[in-house]
Amino acid sequence: MIYSNKFLIIFLFAYLLLFSITGFTESISIKLEEADNVKSSNPSKFSELLSSLEEQKKLLDNEQRYYLxxxxxxxxxxxxxxxxxxxILKEILGSEASETIKFRSRLTLINFYAYNRNWADGLSNLTVLLEELPKINNEQYQNDGLALAAMFYNQIGQYSLGLTYANQLEKQTKDARQNCLAKMFKFESIFYTTDLKVDPIEIESAINACNKEPIAANLLRTYVAEMHIQDEQLEHANTLLLKYIHEVESVKYVRLIVRFYSLIAETYFKQSDFEKSAYYSNKTIEKAVNIPTTQGVINSYKFLYHIAKKQSDFSASLLAHEKYSQLNQSYIDEITAKHFAYQLAEHKSFEQQSKISLLNEKNTLLETKQALSEAEVANTRLIIMVLIISLLLFIFWAGRLYKAHKRIKELAEFDALTGIFNRGHFTQVATSTLRYCKSAEQDLSVIMFDLDYFKSINDNYGHATGDWALKETIKVCQNVGRKNDIFARLGGEEFCILLPSCHIRSAALVAEHCRSAIEDIVTEASGHDFKITASFGITDAKTSGFELEKLLADADEAAYDSKKSGRNRITVFTVEEEPEQKQLDSSWSIT
Incomplete structure (x- = not known):
């Protein structure tokens, strides 16, 4: 009887202990959920809960530790x-945490990569996240993954993919905020996809759906304003933007404020209200001090350049144009980096698929050998057949891989429109050439030129005609130059020719021949009748030294003097002690 009472007491004690542990574990789980729910809405409460949980860390199970x-x-x-x-997030991804915690960690990590413009790592993690998406049972986290995919693909300019995930999110979400985000990403994708048109009724419906999300609603309004500007309904655009400018300023989201200011500056500029356009352009630049390469800032410098030019303030005009050119090139470089990151991610995916295919082929070969071991003759024939198939597949995939490598190399080194070097590759080649000419004590000259009134060609006849003019210009100049001359497009309608082992007088003759050839281009093949001319600037290593930046700056200055002197001419750069640069018009000759 005594023993049975002791056993009963021990059993009750163990039961109570187990019950208290279970209750404590549930209490910790509740506290973790509470911290998760207030993490963004109540930071102080969130901090208190995490401190409390850290003190109880030894009592947490593995999953709770990873959650913490x-x-x-x-x-x-x-x-x-x-x-x-x-x-910490990377540690979680390599741990034994649950699929849900890993998924949420990867979501946060991809957001970091997007913020830091690390497109390559962001894309590789996004690929993994989308593969994991069907395994996630929580609908909220699934929708977060879709929203992130739509946002990320839009940011790198892959708008068709962004639209796919935005549509998927819109279709399956029941949450009002996520529905608003889906519509915002959807219309962003549509707006920047040239073969799709934005439905004004649908976008107005999207704005209404985002009435509690001022950032999303006002971003959508900027698309409406841009459509008004494209349709030359400038008053409508201006009225819409000014109506909501105070609301936008109150949310303090810098990118949205910059977008509003720059669009207002554009409406005033196109209405010839240059004072107000300059005011909002300067506000855009001041506000975007930490995000200088956004399109709004670039456009603002362009407006200030044209305004200063119209007011004959040439120093301010030059300063604005230099800043515009610099930021525009940075913007182009960033777009190139995004495109390259996407191509690289596709290439890695293709390479992975190739490895899987080859592994599958090897497995098939082993299975075939085992299955045919009983029939020696048939086995030999099948092995030969499989080897031939494997070889053909290997050759096929190797060819695809070679083409992919070749395409990536072309994107990295050549200008897609004209086929000549881009600025990045030109800098590498030119630096090596300068080093060689300096050590070999050889002459070296630089020609820089850009097309006159190129913007008016684009505006009057369309960008397709502008592209035709650029390609024809390169074609006639390549016919004039030597095979070892280094020809590059530095940006827009600006080009550079580096001439190793070439005296400046010979370079001036080359520039004159190029100028004459450009002037003689017959434009009727483009479907329009217009004149193409260019302004040239020339310098050499004896005058400007063997530093690439100095050579380009001096040649650019000479080209600018050609512009100031009436365009369609060449100018040889001279040092400061000379009273003024020698102007070379179409009648210039060397004696």
Whole structure:
């Protein structure tokens, strides 16, 4: 009887202990969920809960520890310690945490990569995230993944993919906020896809759906304003933007404010209200001090350049144009980087698929050998057949891989429109050439030129005609130059020719021949009748030295003097002690 009472007491004690542990574990889970729910809405409460959970860390099970680590990574990111946060998130991805915690960690990590413009790592992680998406049972997290995919693909200019995921999110979400985000990403994709048209009724419906999300609603309004500007309904665009400008300023989202200011500046510029256009252009630049390569800032410098030019303030005009050219090139470089990152991600995916295919072929070969081991003759024949098929597949995939490598190399080194070097590759080749000419004590000259009134060609006859003019210009200039001359497109309608082992007088003759050939281009083949001319600037290493930046700057200055002197001429750069640069018009000759 005594023993049975002791056994009963021990059993009751064990039961109560197990019950208390279970209750404590449930209490921790509730606290983790509470911290998750208030992490963005109540940071102080969130911090208190994490401190309390950290004190109880030894009592947490593995899954709860990983959950806590994820929330701590979020807290670090919220306080600006992104590198520490990224380290924790990567640790979680390599751990035994649940699929859901890993999925959420990867979501946050991709957001970091997008913010830091690390497109390559962002794309590789996004590919994994989309593969994991069907395994996630939580609808909220699934929709977060779709929203992130739509946002990321839109940011790198892959708008068709962005539209696909935005449509998918819009179709399956029941949450009002996520529905608003889906519509915002959807119309962003449609707006920047040239073969699709934005339906004004649908976009107005989207704005109404985002009435509690001022950032999304006003971003959609900017698309409406841009459509008004494209349709030359400038008053409508201006009225819409000014109506909501105070609401936009109150949300303090810099990118949206910059977009509003720049569009207002554009409406005033096109209405010839240059004072107000300059005012909003300057406001755009001041506000975007940390995001200088956005399209709004670039456009603002362009407006200031034209305004200063019209007011004959040439120093301000030159300063604005230099800043515009610099930022526009940075913007183009960033777009190129995004495109290259996407091509690289596709290439890696293709390479992975190739490896899987080859592994599958090897497995098939082994299975075939085993299955045919009983019939020696048949086995030999099948092995030969499989080897031939494997070889053909290998050759096929190797050919595809070679083409992909070749395409990536072309994108990295050549201008897609004209086929000559782009600025990045030109810089590498030119630097090597300068080094060689300097060590060999050889002459070296530089010619820079850009097309006169090229913007009016685009405006009057369309961008297709402008592209035709650029290609024809390159074609006639290549016929004039030597095979070892280095020809590059530096940006827009600006070109450069580096002439190794060439005296400046010979370079001036080449420039004159190019100028004459450009002037003689017959434009009727483009479907329009117009005149193409160009302004040239020339310098050499004896005058400007063997530093590439100095050579380009001096040649550009000479080209600018050609512009100021009436265009369609060449100018040889001279040093400052000479009273003024020698102007070379179409009648110039060397004696």
């Amino acid at each position: 680590r994820y929330l701590q990574a979020y807290q670090l990111a919220f306080s600006g310690k992104t590198e520490k946060s990224k380290t």
